[in-house]
Amino acid sequence: MAQLNMVQAINLALKEEMGRDKEVVVLGEDVGMDGGVFRITEGLLAAFGPERVMDTPLAESGIIGTAIGMAVYGLKPIAEVQFFGFIYPAVNQIANHASRIRSRSRGRYTCPLVIRTPYGAGIKAPEHHSESCEAIFCHMPGIKVVMPASPYYAKGLLLSAVRDPDPVLFLESTRLYRLMREDVPEGDYTVPLEKARIVQEGQEVTVISWGYMLQRSLQAVEGFDAEVIDLMTINPFDEETIIASVKKTGRAVIVSESPKVGGFASEIAAFIAEEAMLSLKAPIVRVTSYDVVLPLPKLEDRYLPTVEKIRKGIGEVLKY
Amino acid sequence: MPEKVIESFDVKRLDILDEAGNADDSLMPTLSGDDIRKIYELLVFSRTFDQRALSLQREGRIGTYAPILGQEASQIGSAFALEKTDWVFPSFRENGVYIAVGQPPYKILQYWSGDERGLRTSPDLNIFPVCIPVASHLPHAAGAAMAAKYRGDKVGVLAYFGDGGTSEGDFHEGMNFAGVFKLPMVFVCQNNQWAISVPREKQTAAKTLAQKAISYGFEGVQVDGNDVFAVYKATKDALDRAKQGGGPTLIECFTYRMSDHTTADDATRYRTKEEVDAWKARDPIMRMKLFMEKKGLWTDGYQKEVEARAKASVDEAEKKAESVEPPDPRDMFTYTYGALTQRQKKEMRDF
Numbered sequence: 001m002a003q004l005n006m007v008q009a010i011n012l013a014l015k016e017e018m019g020r021d022k023e024v025v026v027l028g029e030d031v032g033m034d035g036g037v038f039r040i041t042e043g044l045l046a047a048f049g050p051e052r053v054m055d056t057p058l059a060e061s062g063i064i065g066t067a068i069g070m071a072v073y074g075l076k077p078i079a080e081v082q083f084f085g086f087i088y089p090a091v092n093q094i095a096n097h098a099s100r101i102r103s104r105s106r107g108r109y110t111c112p113l114v115i116r117t118p119y120g121a122g123i124k125a126p127e128h129h130s131e132s133c134e135a136i137f138c139h140m141p142g143i144k145v146v147m148p149a150s151p152y153y154a155k156g157l158l159l160s161a162v163r164d165p166d167p168v169l170f171l172e173s174t175r176l177y178r179l180m181r182e183d184v185p186e187g188d189y190t191v192p193l194e195k196a197r198i199v200q201e202g203q204e205v206t207v208i209s210w211g212y213m214l215q216r217s218l219q220a221v222e223g224f225d226a227e228v229i230d231l232m233t234i235n236p237f238d239e240e241t242i243i244a245s246v247k248k249t250g251r252a253v254i255v256s257e258s259p260k261v262g263g264f265a266s267e268i269a270a271f272i273a274e275e276a277m278l279s280l281k282a283p284i285v286r287v288t289s290y291d292v293v294l295p296l297p298k299l300e301d302r303y304l305p306t307v308e309k310i311r312k313g314i315g316e317v318l319k320y
Numbered sequence: 321m322p323e324k325v326i327e328s329f330d331v332k333r334l335d336i337l338d339e340a341g342n343a344d345d346s347l348m349p350t351l352s353g354d355d356i357r358k359i360y361e362l363l364v365f366s367r368t369f370d371q372r373a374l375s376l377q378r379e380g381r382i383g384t385y386a387p388i389l390g391q392e393a394s395q396i397g398s399a400f401a402l403e404k405t406d407w408v409f410p411s412f413r414e415n416g417v418y419i420a421v422g423q424p425p426y427k428i429l430q431y432w433s434g435d436e437r438g439l440r441t442s443p444d445l446n447i448f449p450v451c452i453p454v455a456s457h458l459p460h461a462a463g464a465a466m467a468a469k470y471r472g473d474k475v476g477v478l479a480y481f482g483d484g485g486t487s488e489g490d491f492h493e494g495m496n497f498a499g500v501f502k503l504p505m506v507f508v509c510q511n512n513q514w515a516i517s518v519p520r521e522k523q524t525a526a527k528t529l530a531q532k533a534i535s536y537g538f539e540g541v542q543v544d545g546n547d548v549f550a551v552y553k554a555t556k557d558a559l560d561r562a563k564q565g566g567g568p569t570l571i572e573c574f575t576y577r578m579s580d581h582t583t584a585d586d587a588t589r590y591r592t593k594e595e596v597d598a599w600k601a602r603d604p605i606m607r608m609k610l611f612m613e614k615k616g617l618w619t620d621g622y623q624k625e626v627e628a629r630a631k632a633s634v635d636e637a638e639k640k641a642e643s644v645e646p647p648d649p650r651d652m653f654t655y656t657y658g659a660l661t662q663r664q665k666k667e668m669r670d671f
Contacts, residue, residue, distance in 0.1 A: 056500075057493070057500055059497075061456075061489060062459050062496065065458070065463065065493065066462045066463030068463055069467065072460065073407075075467045077463075092456055093456065102656070103436065104439050105441070107440070107654075107655055108440045109449075165658035236662065236663060
């Protein structure tokens with residue numbers, strides 16, 4: 001089995017699915033000739049032609065808006081937004097239309113759309129290229145937010161996202177793109193949406209994370225008897241897996257690279273407090289980035305939660 | 321080196337039927353007597369419906385409503401050019417369009433009374449629900465046209481918006497995609513001169529809205545929006561061209577919003593009675609009546625019959641809209657995603 005990085009795994013998923021299903025089309029800035037600025041769509045233009053791999057004008061609202069029109073017409077578009085920090089012009093389309101058309105039309109129209117976009121800090125990118133604002137999109141019932149933490153899961157989750165009948169925001173960590181390789185099978189397999197996975201079992205503390213921070217969390221738990229949960233689908237999230245684990249361990253640490261206030265770690269913490277307070281042995285801890293404007297690369301390592309900071313968080317809850 | 325003119329452009333205006341009911345035969349589109357009667361009946365019906373909706377709002381029986389008075393020709397004329405397989409993306413003031421394509425009128429009332437079920441369009445109609453965030457549906461229309469083109473479906477896509485909409489980014493992005501991908505689209509701008517309280521001159525320094533098409537590489541034309549024949553002809557020609565691979569067209573229907581923006585608005589705060597009165601003389605239905613009378617297609621008896629039929633249909637729509645079962649609160653959950661989420665299953669226990 002091939003050892004692939006996340007770029008290769010996502011590329012493979014796209015290639016295979018486009019080969020299987022003629023309704024799948026790809027559109028976005030530089031996704032054709034250039035193969036995308038991270039080369040995620042490399043080779044697709046040559047394999048499937050310009051009718052299915054569309055270099056669009058430089059306009060995020062136009063890209064997502066037209067993708068909504070295609071999806072409602074019956075295609076399965078995969079739209080790329082070049083960086084998460086550039087998605088804001090398209091928020092109107094996502095919040096007012098993609099997430100609502102099923103409800104507004106009472107099921108007459110649906111929007112099987114995938115929006116792929118690279119997120120996150122840690123690759124020394126310019127301003128506006130490193131955001132992790134997934135929580136904003138978790139406040140929009142009607143869309144799903146998925147954040148894979150490794151190549152194998154990226155491929156399986158992306159295939160589920162493309163086949164899902166509803167719009168999915170698929171967030172790919174730029175730091176993870178080429179950080180690690182793992183076995184990624186060729187051919188069809190899916191990882192279900194709205195399900196978390198227990199990456200490792202443990203008895204003393206539950207560590208919940210997603211995307212790149214899951215990899216740092218896995219390093220941080222060395223030496224602790226920790227259960228680690230990869231949330232995978234951020235929203236709608238897998239409440240049952242979280243609760244079962246926290247009830248077992250009695251302690252919860254949530255690790256996210258967003259700012260703390262209003263971040264999705266806060267939703268998870270509130271949920272645990274509501275549902276499992278009486279099973280808790282210690283306060284819930286959120287390990288996040290700071291509530292500051294995301295700094296330029298010279299300070300980004302100081303901004304992101306480090307392995308040490310996560311270990312400190314785990315140590316805090318284990319004091320009780 | 322001397323400067324050269326490297327491009328120059330014309331903006332055309334189309335008028336066929338004047339206020340006295342005289343039509344320019346050389347421009348007149350091919351329409352049978354039955355077609356003309358059908359158009360007239362749709363004009364009368366949409367006005368009758370509009371007046372009833374206003375009354376129902378005043379009586380508190382529906383919510384805020386956006387009237388179409390004065391814009392009937394722009395809506396019926398353009399919609400009459402559609403084929404059943406074409407796709408339509410309305411804005412929020414296209415009640416005449418919905419009526420013309422065959423959306424049951426009671427559903428329109430149901431929507432404006434606050435019930436999502438009114439937005440569910442009939443399965444045999446390719447018409448989108450109302451779009452309230454201004455011009456944000458224009459990229460959807462372009463996307464549907466891209467999908468139709470990809471599949472090789474010979475359909476046209478018609479999108480409606482107003483003069484205010486031309487200031488929105490999504491208008492430009494939708495028009496730009498349509499031009500770049502040479503899409504089978506028709507953009508129908510009902511320039512009714514007012515975006516709530518802001519007049520057309522404050523939306524853009526351009527002399528016409530039609531000319532905005534030029535910068536996206538396709539044709540724009542201004543038509544008398546109160547002339548149902550001019551609107552029909554421009555739309556029909558544009559749709560035919562679009563379906564033959566000729567790309568998109570922008571049509572500026574030069575018309576006037578005779579009523580308030582919505583029932584929550586008071587237009588006397590920002591425009592004069594003189595201006596409104598001047599447009600009364602250009603009424604789209606009156607000139608059709610005069611035209612038909614000259615052609616022997618209109619009599620007093622016919623008028624009474626058309627009005628009676630319109631009233632009966634609107635009565636029926638009103639009765640039906642008011643007699644539907646109240647919506648099931650569980651529908652809020654049913655239609656958010658294809659399947660209920662873990663959280664929704666718990667939340668739904670409240671109902």
